[in-house]
Amino acid sequence: MTTTEVPAAMRAAVDAAKERVAALHAELPRWELVVWTAGNVSERVPGTDGHPDLFVIKPSGVSYDELDAEAMVVCDLDGNLVEGTRNPSSDTAAHAYVYRHMDHVNGVVHTHSTYAAAWAARGEEIPCVLTMMADEFGGPVPVGPFAIIGDDSIGRGIVETLTGHRSPAVLMQNHGPFTIGKDAKAAVKAAVLLEEVARAVHVSRQLGEPLPIPQDAIDSLYARYQNVYGQR
Numbered sequence: 001m002t003t004t005e006v007p008a009a010m011r012a013a014v015d016a017a018k019e020r021v022a023a024l025h026a027e028l029p030r031w032e033l034v035v036w037t038a039g040n041v042s043e044r045v046p047g048t049d050g051h052p053d054l055f056v057i058k059p060s061g062v063s064y065d066e067l068d069a070e071a072m073v074v075c076d077l078d079g080n081l082v083e084g085t086r087n088p089s090s091d092t093a094a095h096a097y098v099y100r101h102m103d104h105v106n107g108v109v110h111t112h113s114t115y116a117a118a119w120a121a122r123g124e125e126i127p128c129v130l131t132m133m134a135d136e137f138g139g140p141v142p143v144g145p146f147a148i149i150g151d152d153s154i155g156r157g158i159v160e161t162l163t164g165h166r167s168p169a170v171l172m173q174n175h176g177p178f179t180i181g182k183d184a185k186a187a188v189k190a191a192v193l194l195e196e197v198a199r200a201v202h203v204s205r206q207l208g209e210p211l212p213i214p215q216d217a218i219d220s221l222y223a224r225y226q227n228v229y230g231q232r
Helices: 008-025 092-101 114-122 131-137 153-162 184-207 215-227
Strands: 040-045 054-057 073-076 081-083 107-110 169-172 176-181
Touching: 008 040, 008 054, 008 184, 040 092, 040 184, 054 092, 073 092, 092 107, 092 153, 107 184, 114 169, 114 176, 114 184, 131 184, 131 215, 153 169, 153 176, 169 184, 176 184
Parallel strands: none
Antiparallel strands: 040 054, 040 107, 054 073, 073 081, 107 176, 169 176
16 A cells, blocks of 8 residues: 655654554553544654654554554645555644644654543633643643544644644544644653543532733743753
């Protein structure tokens, strides 16, 4: 089913991305972010020697138990299949649109994690009422427009919602969360933390109205976490 070939100059980078993306897919069921064959991870492979960027993504409707590096498919930034024996994910057009329009994004993740999807079903942003949210998301997690799978409508909604926004996550209305990152691992991390805060804020609201964090404190927490926290 291969339609074109991966350029020789990009072969090693594509193969390494396949290994990373296959391994990261295992994190989705591990953190209970997906069921059955739902969800997907992709990673951009920057072009070299004049060749355009490509990206690696999960094939459509394939069990997570089968997702090794060989199972991954490679597409161009128009969503066309470049390498692989299976159809790309049904969300490929959305991922491709994000990569075409957000140069700083090198990883995209989609899940149907329960609590984040529940907020998406209500079309309600998750308010920034936890320091973890300020750290990772820099404020509330926004809601994107309702869009149907099949073309780049979802991708357009992701880009329109997250452009100029600190959050690496968006809740696509009536659908579920998408996250972006500097690489696929960062996007998976955002998806894991998104579900954690979606659950915690939901539980908090069962007990009463959660307390907002002042904007200056959100700004300070975000700056510290993004620039100081961890190993550099």
